[in-house]
Amino acid sequence: MNRSKITLADIAETAGVSPATVSRVLNGDPRVATDRVERVNRAIKELGYSPNRAARTLVTGKTGLVAAVIDSNLNVFSDPFWGQITTGISQALQEANFSALLMVRPLDVDDPSVVASLAPGQVDGAIFFQLHNDDTVNLLQDMGLPLVVVGRPEASSKLVYVDSDNLGGAVQATEHLIARGCRTVATVAGNQQLSSGRLRLEGYRRALVDADVAFDESLVAYGDWTDESGAAAMGTLLDSRPDIDGVFVANDLMALGVMTVLEQRGLKVPDQIAVVGFDNMFAGRLGRQQLTTVEQDVQGLGAKAASMVIQMIDGGKPSSVVLPTSLIVRETA
Amino acid sequence: MNRSKITLADIAETAGVSPATVSRVLNGDPRVATDRVERVNRAIKELGYSPNRAARTLVTGKTGLVAAVIDSNLNVFSDPFWGQITTGISQALQEANFSALLMVRPLDVDDPSVVASLAPGQVDGAIFFQLHNDDTVNLLQDMGLPLVVVGRPEASSKLVYVDSDNLGGAVQATEHLIARGCRTVATVAGNQQLSSGRLRLEGYRRALVDADVAFDESLVAYGDWTDESGAAAMGTLLDSRPDIDGVFVANDLMALGVMTVLEQRGLKVPDQIAVVGFDNMFAGRLGRQQLTTVEQDVQGLGAKAASMVIQMIDGGKPSSVVLPTSLIVRETA
DNA sequence: TCTTCTCCTGAAAGCGTTTTCACGCGCTCA
DNA sequence: TGAGCGCGTGAAAACGCTTTCAGGAGAAGA
Known part of the structure; x- marks a missing residue:
């Protein structure tokens, strides 16, 4: 039960290889001899090891985190779609091995804290929800943060967005x-x-x-x-x-x-x-x-936003997307 | 605009002090002479520095992250309360300088990935939502993860929970x-x-x-x-x-x-x-x-859960809470 | 047989913080 | 006046990982 402190070095030792090799196995480097891969994987399973994110982040510079930012002045809270959107986001991110960081913050005031939380190195990207004003978002974009907006920004804006039609x-x-x-x-x-x-x-x-x-x-x-x-x-x-x-x-x-x-x-x-x-x-x-x-496909909206942000993180330049809606004819018209 | 790489060392240099001193200022150590505090703060503002979380996490062992975990098999998605609860959580965490990590995952299968994501060192604590089965949660609790459940676990369970009455x-x-x-x-x-x-x-x-x-x-x-x-x-x-x-x-x-x-x-x-x-x-x-x-006070539920988890992270042992509900008499009865 | 590659591996540096430790300084107290 | 103390400071180690670099072992070419 003392999972407390199993490091890469530990498993290197029990597998009888160097830390470097363990790291390579972890990252799927194809050059490692198969028997060693085997030994390493066994050791990992045996000791119940999982790599320390912080250490990894520190050296790679990638956090594996994407922030989902909601303006708390907006009452999206009670919107039943909010759950579906976040679900879409969370699952899409998860599939790409990212995690979703949830931030409900006031965006209109010139709050430096939100900018600080999203400064380069803190998260890899961000998804913003329908905002009143774009200033904060534009600032962050200028700072090089990959971001996409859910909803429609001002027409003049250069922001990449995804929205229902x-x-x-x-x-x-x-x-x-x-x-x-x-x-x-x-x-x-x-x-x-x-x-x-x-x-x-x-x-x-x-x-x-x-x-x-x-x-x-x-x-x-x-x-x-x-x-x-x-x-x-x-x-x-x-x-x-x-x-x-x-x-x-x-x-x-x-x-x-x-x-x-x-x-x-x-x-x-x-x-x-x-x-x-x-x-x-x-x-x-x-x-x-x-x-x-x-x-409208709300969950799809979230999923799309997530995949676009990932695309941007990978250096891509996705363009804005408008998801189709469909009329459901029932009894009232 | 090149916020790219401003480190503590940079601001130590421009402030003419050692990195150790800068760190102390950052953490509010009272022993630093006031004029140096002043110099350091000026340098921080001037260079637009914000500390690297990963590095900090690596040495302190605290991530500043609390996971909010929802069983994706459960359709809380469409529940309009989901937004309010997460809002409550996110804001309460934020006030204590924690961030919320959103995880929508299948919990009933023996999915090792969720356990790995929550293993010691990945997050400081976790909040789980009304679960079908407690196995995963109990395992994590045994591993020493501070956690609280929103909703009511089995009566026999040792889990700390918060629920509406x-x-x-x-x-x-x-x-x-x-x-x-x-x-x-x-x-x-x-x-x-x-x-x-x-x-x-x-x-x-x-x-x-x-x-x-x-x-x-x-x-x-x-x-x-x-x-x-x-x-x-x-x-x-x-x-x-x-x-x-x-x-x-x-x-x-x-x-x-x-x-x-x-x-x-x-x-x-x-x-x-x-x-x-x-x-x-x-x-x-x-x-x-x-x-x-x-x-029922849904947002309060989230806020309470968050504050309890923080309490546990700080070494406390909060006991479960049931939040009162109130009857609103209108026209139908 | 000797060189030249190729392939796999390990040693070691480094990522940006915090924190321990020791040091020098100016005091106070005998 | 000398020993002792507290205070503010900096040097350096440590956190756990990735990645560069160089080396050793064979295989292939001369």
């Missing part, structure tokens, strides 16, 4: 509503501080324009992604525009609120008013129906 | 139903593989017994935490026992399904049937009402 998904959703015959299509938009919120609204607008329908401000209401805010937004919308016969809701949680309001007002879904959500968060029914929604 | 919360919820006059209280239980599922069911049972109501198997249906399964369970329940006038649902997502079914069947909530959930996941309305539910 929020725009395309919103277009699909809205087109679907138009195609099924809705004449007055409204939207409950999400937080416009976030690129996902902006793009889903823009997709709605674009689909309308493409269908030669004028964009009408009075058909847009804003929520903050919560079910509550969705309900409130839908209420406002209906009060001013009772003629609405279709609504694209920027996420499923708000759609939950929307469905509730529609039921309270006795509006039949989808006959009187059709509803499309975004996220595919609920497998089951919302009110009387199953929600038609846009699905 | 699932039992107490369920008792509260059920008592509330009884107190408001429900005569036939059913429950939609969660996954019985998980301690939370078992304890919430047990709490329901205990509250009944305490109120001198016989526990009746036909009033129990099982779901798997999803809204779909909640709806199915409630349907089954009502088919066999139309006399039910109150139901404790083991989580809010299933309660969402339950509410839908009740509405479909035209049952008035809470007059004909009262509903209490668990988790306080939805701020808004479910169907026509706002859900009465049991709230």
Whole structure:
């Protein structure tokens, strides 16, 4: 049970070879004679040895660590996707023998601590989540840190990102509503501080324009992604525009609120008013129906981000990626 | 911009002192003359130096890392709490100058890789999430790894854990139903593989017994935490026992399904049937009402786990903790 | 047979810190 | 005034690994 201190030297001794040889075996150097490889591996297994990361890092300069950085000012906390994304990241990193370092920090203040934690030599790369401002990230990039952003940075930014096709998904959703015959299509938009919120609204607008329908401000209401805010937004919308016969809701949680309001007002879904959500968060029914929604591959988002960062660490220059979304037609539209 | 290689030796040189002195300043050794401290700090700022973790780890033997380990066989992924817990952990660790290492791995197979990643010297401590089997964890504990479990391990286990008061919360919820006059209280239980599922069911049972109501198997249906399964369970329940006038649902997502079914069947909530959930996941309305539910402090759970692990790293022997839950009475019961 | 390669191996340097140890200095206390 | 003390400092060893370098043993070529 005293695994306390088994070093490479120990196993060199019991295997009767030099430390250098052990190191070579560990790193798969093909030049070592097979019988020695055998002896070394046996010794490793026997003594239950595992190499000391710190020592290895010290000489190679590679930490084997990739940081996943979340702006704590952002409430991604309660987002159910957060778990899936981190899972995607963690597993993809793991397969490439990296570990994920989790950092939930305020990014907007000029906090030197986050920069220090990510300075060269501390981690090999980093993945940032949808940020308010890019300053810190740009600084780190200039310092030579391989990094990718999950979500969409400012258009002018040079940052490499990976994102779901929020725009395309919103277009699909809205087109679907138009195609099924809705004449007055409204939207409950999400937080416009976030690129996902902006793009889903823009997709709605674009689909309308493409269908030669004028964009009408009075058909847009804003929520903050919560079910509550969705309900409130839908209420406002209906009060001013009772003629609405279709609504694209920027996420499923708000759609939950929307469905509730529609039921309270006795509006039949989808006959009187059709509803499309975004996220595919609920497998089951919302009110009387199953929600038609846009699905995104959240775990894939994380995995992609991880593989891109690894690519950059290996000296590659991957370009930004937008992952496709797909419309899942169920009962509400 | 060439932060590439600034070492302690560099700043020793520009400050005109020995490396040893710089190290002492870095570690707040009080014995260094104030003017030298001043000189050193100036040099540090000037050169933008930050100490190399690996080198430090190598000599001190402390990594400054705490692993957060999740069984990937478990689908905590989609659990919205996962984000909050990790946030709690990450922030609490950060305050104590530790970093969180995220590991999503299969724990039930005899995977040596997870043990190797957590062997002494790789991390200072670990936090495990509700596990199916304790073998790996016990092994690591025997190897001297400071660790705490989030969730409830087997009763016989020696593991230190932190958990919400699932039992107490369920008792509260059920008592509330009884107190408001429900005569036939059913429950939609969660996954019985998980301690939370078992304890919430047990709490329901205990509250009944305490109120001198016989526990009746036909009033129990099982779901798997999803809204779909909640709806199915409630349907089954009502088919066999139309006399039910109150139901404790083991989580809010299933309660969402339950509410839908009740509405479909035209049952008035809470007059004909009262509903209490668990988790306080939805701020808004479910169907026509706002859900009465049991709230747990998820982020606090993570923070507590982190502080306990730190305590253990510092040589302490914290005992297990059960965090209180509270009943939030709204409209459905 | 003697050189020249090739192949495998070990010795040793070095990665950037912390920490022990010893030293010199200026005091205080007999 | 001399012994002793505490304090601040630097030299150097150590942490566990990788990697360069050089050497020894054969094999191949002359």
